Structure formats: C-alpha cells, structure tokens
Amino acid sequence: xxxxxxxxVDMTRKVRVRYAPSPTGPQHIGGIRTALYNYLFAKxxxxxxxxxxEDTDQGRYVPGxxxxxxxxxxxxxxxxxxxxxxxxPHAPYRQSERKAIYKQYADQLIASGNAYYSFDSxxxxxxxxxxxxxxxKNWQYDASTRGEMVNSLTLSPAEVDQKLKEDAPFAxxxxxxxxxxxxxxxxxxxxxxxxxxxxDDKVLFKSDGMPTYHLxxxxxDHLMEISHVIRGEEWLPSAPLHVLLYRALGxxxxxxxxxxxxxLLKPDGNGKLSKRDGDRLGFPVxxxxxxxxxxxxxxxxxxxxxxxxxxFLNLLAxxxxxxxxxxxxxxxxxxxxxxxxxxxxxxxxxxxxxxARWFNQQYLQKKSAKEILSLVQxxxxxxxxxxxxxVVELLKPRCVFAKDMISxxxxxxAAPTEYDAKTVExxxxxxxxxIVKDVAELFEAAPVFKAALLETSFKxxxxxxxxxxxxxxxxxxxxxxxxxxxxxxxxxxxxxxxxECLKRMKSGIENIEKISLPKN
RNA sequence: GGCCCGUUCGUCUAGGGGUUAGGACGGCAGAUUUUCAUUCUGUUAACAGGGGUUCGAUUCCCCUACGGGCUACCA
Numbered sequence: 001x002x003x004x005x006x007x008x009v010d011m012t013r014k015v016r017v018r019y020a021p022s023p024t025g026p027q028h029i030g031g032i033r034t035a036l037y038n039y040l041f042a043k044x045x046x047x048x049x050x051x052x053x054e055d056t057d058q059g060r061y062v063p064g065x066x067x068x069x070x071x072x073x074x075x076x077x078x079x080x081x082x083x084x085x086x087x088x089p090h091a092p093y094r095q096s097e098r099k100a101i102y103k104q105y106a107d108q109l110i111a112s113g114n115a116y117y118s119f120d121s122x123x124x125x126x127x128x129x130x131x132x133x134x135x136x137k138n139w140q141y142d143a144s145t146r147g148e149m150v151n152s153l154t155l156s157p158a159e160v161d162q163k164l165k166e167d168a169p170f171a172x173x174x175x176x177x178x179x180x181x182x183x184x185x186x187x188x189x190x191x192x193x194x195x196x197x198x199x200d201d202k203v204l205f206k207s208d209g210m211p212t213y214h215l216x217x218x219x220x221d222h223l224m225e226i227s228h229v230i231r232g233e234e235w236l237p238s239a240p241l242h243v244l245l246y247r248a249l250g251x252x253x254x255x256x257x258x259x260x261x262x263x264l265l266k267p268d269g270n271g272k273l274s275k276r277d278g279d280r281l282g283f284p285v286x287x288x289x290x291x292x293x294x295x296x297x298x299x300x301x302x303x304x305x306x307x308x309x310x311x312f313l314n315l316l317a318x319x320x321x322x323x324x325x326x327x328x329x330x331x332x333x334x335x336x337x338x339x340x341x342x343x344x345x346x347x348x349x350x351x352x353x354x355x356a357r358w359f360n361q362q363y364l365q366k367k368s369a370k371e372i373l374s375l376v377q378x379x380x381x382x383x384x385x386x387x388x389x390x391v392v393e394l395l396k397p398r399c400v401f402a403k404d405m406i407s408x409x410x411x412x413x414a415a416p417t418e419y420d421a422k423t424v425e426x427x428x429x430x431x432x433x434x435i436v437k438d439v440a441e442l443f444e445a446a447p448v449f450k451a452a453l454l455e456t457s458f459k460x461x462x463x464x465x466x467x468x469x470x471x472x473x474x475x476x477x478x479x480x481x482x483x484x485x486x487x488x489x490x491x492x493x494x495x496x497x498x499x500e501c502l503k504r505m506k507s508g509i510e511n512i513e514k515i516s517l518p519k520n
Numbered sequence: 521g522g523c524c525c526g527u528u529c530g531u532c533u534a535g536g537g538g539u540u541a542g543g544a545c546g547g548c549a550g551a552u553u554u555u556c557a558u559u560c561u562g563u564u565a566a567c568a569g570g571g572g573u574u575c576g577a578u579u580c581c582c583c584u585a586c587g588g589g590c591u592a593c594c595a
Contacts, residue, residue: 020595021595022594022595024594024595054595055595056594056595057593057594057595059594060594060595118593122592122593125592125593126592133521136521137521138521138522138591140522140591169593171593172593173593186525189525189526192524192525193524194523194524195523197523198522198523198524198591199523200591202592202593203592203593204593205593206593207593208593210593212592212593212594212595213594213595214595217595232589233524233525233526233588233589233590234589234590234595235589235590235595236524236525236589236590237523237524237525237589237590237591238590239524240524260525262525262526262588263588263589265587265588267531270587270588271587271588271589272588272589315532318532318533318544319532320532322532322533322534324533324534324535325534325543326534326542326543326544328532328543328544328545345532345533346525346526346527347525347526347527347587347588348526348587348588348589349531349532349533350531350532351531351532352530352531352532352545352546354531354545354546355531355532355544355545355546356545357545358544358545358546359545361558365558395557396557396558397557397558397559398556398557398558399557408557423555427555468554469553469554469555470554470555471554472554473554473555474554474555476554477554477555483555483556484555484556485555485556485557486555486556486557487555487556487557488553488554488555489554489555
C-alpha cells in the first residue's frame with residue numbers, strides 16, 4: 001500500500017461533497033456517519049454539502065424515508081447546502097426527476113463505442129449464469145461472453161435498427177475494456193488496482209427507462225461538480241467501473257477523488273450493520289424512531305432513547321475516526337477543525353453501548369441545570385424553578401440521560417410509597433423510629449430550613465446521643481426518600497422543605513414499622 | 521468459488537524499524553462519601569501466524585489464516 005496517496009487532496013478545486021442515499025428505508029447510524037464525515041470534510045475545507053436522492057429503483061421505494069433522513073440530519077445539528085429540501089443551482093436533486101438527463105449520456109457512450117444495446121431477457125442471462133454455476137464456474141456478461149449474447153455487438157446494424165423500431169425491450173450495457181489494469185486512488189486506502197477482466201458489462205440504462213445507480217451517479221456527480229466522493233466501503237468494488245465511466249464520458253480530468261469509509265459492523269456475530277438489525281442488538285440502530293409503513297415494525301432511535309444530538313454525533317464520529325490526540329469530547333466546531341480523511345481508519349468498527357452511554361453521560365455533566373430543564377420535562381409537583389435547578393444539580397452525576405432524573409430522583413417529585421426492602425432490613429433498627437422522631441423535632445425547631453444548618457444541629461444531636469452517621473442517617477434517608485442511597489441527605493431535606501419533611505417522617509415511621517414488624 | 525479491502529488490549533483506537541506498545545470505554549482494586557453516583561488513584565489486557573528484508577521488526581515485503589465487502593436491468 002502506498003501511503004503517499006493518503007496525503008494528497010486537491011485544494012485547487014472547490015470542495016463539493018454529496019450524501020446520496022437511496023430512499024429504500026430509514027438510514028441507520030452508518031449512513032448518518034457517512035453524511036457526517038462528508039459534512040465535516042466539506043466544512044473543514046469551506047465546501048458545499050449536498051443531498052441527492054438516488055431513487056432510480058422505483059420498486060424499492062419506501063415512502064417517508066427521505067423526510068426521515070432530513071429530520072435526522074437536522075436533529076443531529078447540521079444540514080445540507082443544497083438538496084431536495086433546500087434547492088440549489090443543480091436542482092432537481094432527486095434522480096427520478098432528472099430522468100431526462102441520463103439517456104443522452106448513455107447514447108453518447110453508445111456513439112463512442114463505449115456502450116451497446118443488450119436485448120437479452122433476464123431469463124436468458126439467468127440461464128447462462130445457472131449453466132455456469134452447474135459447472136462450478138463463474139459467468140458474467142463481459143468481454144469473454146458478450147459475443148454469444150443478443151446485443152448490438154453481435155447483431156447487424158440493420159437488425160439493431162429493426163429491434164429498436166419494434167420497441168423491443170433493451171438495456172444499455174457498458175463495454176468494459178478487455179485487458180487493462182484499472183487504478184483507483186483512494187484517499188483512505190491508497191492505490192487499488194483491479195484488472196478489467198474482473199469487471200462485468202454493467203447495465204447503465206434499464207429497460208424501464210431509468211438509469212442504474214452507476215450511470216446516474218457518475219452523471220450527477222459530474223454535473224453537480226462533486227470534488228470528493230466519500231462513501232461506504234461496499235462501493236469499493238464498483239469504483240473501478242466508475243473510473244472507467246468517467247474516462248469514457250471524457251470527464252477524467254474532473255473526476256472526483258474517492259474515499260471509501262470502513263463499515264459499521266454488527267457487535268454480535270459478523271457482518272455489516274444493517275437496517276434490518278433494528279432493535280435486535282440491544283441498542284438503537286437508527287437516529288430517530290421509525291415505524292415501517294408496510295410491516296408496521298417499530299425501531300427505536302437515539303433521539304427518543306434520550307441521547308443528546310451532540311453526544312450522538314461525537315460518539316458516531318469516533319467510530320472510525322480519531323484525531324490522534326487524547327481528546328475525545330468534541331463539539332461540532334472542534335470536529336470540523338480536527339477532521340481529516342487520513343485519520344479515518346481502514347477497518348470496520350463495532351458499536352459499543354457502554355462507550356455510547358459514557359459519551360452521553362459526559363455531555364449531561366457539562367450541561368447546566370437550566371439547559372437540562374429545557375430538555376426534559378420533570379414532574380415538578382410544587383417545586384419552584386430554583387428548587388428544580390437544585391434537584392437537577394444533585395441528580396446529574398447519577399444519570400446518563402436527562403430523563404433518568406425522573407426515576408432516579410422520584411422522591412423529589414412525590415412522597416415515597418415504598419421503602420427499599422434491603423435497606424429497611426439492614427438499617428432499620430429498634431431505635432430508628434426514635435431517631436427519626438428526635439430529628440423531626442430538631443427540624444421543627446429549625447429557624448431557617450437550610451441544609452448546612454440542619455446538618456449542624458443533626459451533628460449536635462448525634463454527639464449528644466453518641467450516635468454514628470452509619471446508624472443515624474439511613475433511617476432518616478429511608479423516611480425522606482424511601483431509598484438507601486442518593487445525594488447528600490440535608491440537601492434533599494432543604495429542597496423538600498420543613499412541612500414535607502415532617503410529613504414524610506411521620507408517615508415513614510408508620511409505614512416502615514408496619515413492614516418491619518414481623519422481624520421484631 | 522472469483523475479485524477487492526482489512527487484522528494493535530473484550531470494544532473504540534494511538535503509534536510506527538530500536539517505545540516500559542500510549543489513551544478511552546468496560547472490568548477489578550483503592551481513596552473520598554452516611555449511602556449511591558460523581559471525582560481521583562492504581563490495575564487488568566493487545567501488535568493473528570509463518571517466512572523474508574534488516575544489526576534490529578509490531579511497524580516494510582511475501583505467504584497463510586481469519587474477518588469483511590462485492591459478485592443484479594438493487595443502491
């Protein structure tokens with residue numbers, strides 16, 4: 001592998017990249033990552049980021065997926081400069097709406113001898129393949145076999161004219177050069193060489209009047225002045241074909257540079273992550289919730305799972321890219337600055353749920369209470385805004401997602417109805433009720449209901465009664481929160497307020513004595 | 521099967537002819553804490569194998585193995 005190819009990025013040309021999904025289903029996180037890398041690359045170089053919808057296969061169209069993708073990208077916090085939803089100088093950006101454009105280029109290729117009409121039925125081609133299979137051989141429509149098929153290379157010009165006049169169904173195939181080394185310079189992988197013998201005469205134009213991906217892709221990238229094609233590794237095998245197409249169309253000088261990204265792999269078994277993996281893997285595979293319009297099957301998304309968009313983006317970016325420093329938390333701006341294709345790794349990455357949660361937790365810790373309150377609806381009960389902010393500060397270090405606060409801090413929002421059984425069993429002693437009663441009196445007498453003050457008077461009481469924290473605190477915590485663990489107890493007490501504390505102390509004693517009775 | 525791409529701790533990765541092979545997540549242990557969490561400290565664990573090239577290879581080359589992708593008138 002020649003590493004020198006990694007370094008060269010032609011900066012004399014305006015950087016224009018595209019994300020070109022096919023609306024055959026919701027884009028999973030792998031697709032979002034591809035879009036993100038395209039975006040980062042574009043913005044790093046002051047370029048444009050374009051959305052083009054590759055809907056040349058009408059049979060696989062799934063309604064709603066185009067909107068889904070745009071929503072997902074927007075949720076992530078970025079957007080396209082040109083595309084189906086925002087327009088642009090190269091509109092339309094949907095290939096089905098560009099249908100009229102492609103035929104002329106197919107014709108041009110025929111005229112220049114780089115393509116030909118194929119009149120073979122699917123059945124005829126399949127038969128050839130099956131026959132070869134039985135002999136344990138490969139068959140492909142190529143230089144070695146096209147002579148035995150029904151096409152404009154084997155038919156006389158008159159016969160071809162006749163067929164076309166009769167409206168006989170035809171496809172247009174690319175005529176791959178018979179004997180040539182085709183070189184693809186990949187920005188991530190270096191120089192990749194494939195012999196043209198390995199390539200088949202791909203259909204460029206289908207009998208339904210639509211181009212195939214290969215033709216439409218090259219034509220649109222050329223017309224839209226795309227400078228870099230950054231896409232998944234699954235396209236690497238067809239990259240030589242694309243290089244040949246650029247050349248045959250006479251566009252070799254403005255051919256985009258290629259970068260083939262490593263794939264996102266299934267964390268269990270093997271294989272690339274698929275949109276069919278849905279929720280099977282124990283983590284969301286999609287950015288947003290998705291319900292399949294045909295099957296009704298539901299798949300969960302990162303957004304609804306509680307991930308922050310910036311955390312999601314950060315963790316996604318690190319699946320296959322690393323700036324080479326020890327910094328791991330990156331804002332979008334920082335990512336744009338730090339991004340480079342040379343730092344994209346070559347091997348596939350498996351998703352780690354633990355790491356994903358860690359990223360979100362890090363972002364949660366960095367957010368202010370105000371911001372968190374604007375993102376999550378807490379059951380405020382009768383807590384004031386200021387009190388809620390305190391609650392959030394206390395709960396934050398104990399949570400991964402903002403919404404965790406609702407369950408983790410449930411006792412802030414309602415008096416406990418249950419008391420942690422283990423703690424009751426281990427910590428509720430014969431003198432516990434008395435301690436709670438004593439402290440209730442202390443609380444009652446407190447001139448101002450502040451954590452520091454309450455703690456001071458509590459410590460005085462402990463000293464007087466010769467009690468340790470370990471004996472005195474758990475019963476108090478139990479009656480106030482029902483839990484065996486949590487934030488500093490007097491902070492909780494302050495937020496709850498005198499009235500509420502006294503109420504909970506009273507009912508707590510009754511309730512706990514009831515359940516711990518059998519033991520005594 | 522054919523072609524192409526890949527292979528550093530369990531995972532994400534840094535590194536690169538001479539390093540104690542670095543970091544992060546996770547795990548484990550400890551410190552702090554009334555408790556839990558946070559935080560901090562320590563610790564665990566990796567260059568797929570075999571040949572070259574070289575004074576010296578984890579790093580460069582080849583082979584093998586393994587993994588992955590592609591192999592449609594899908595994208």
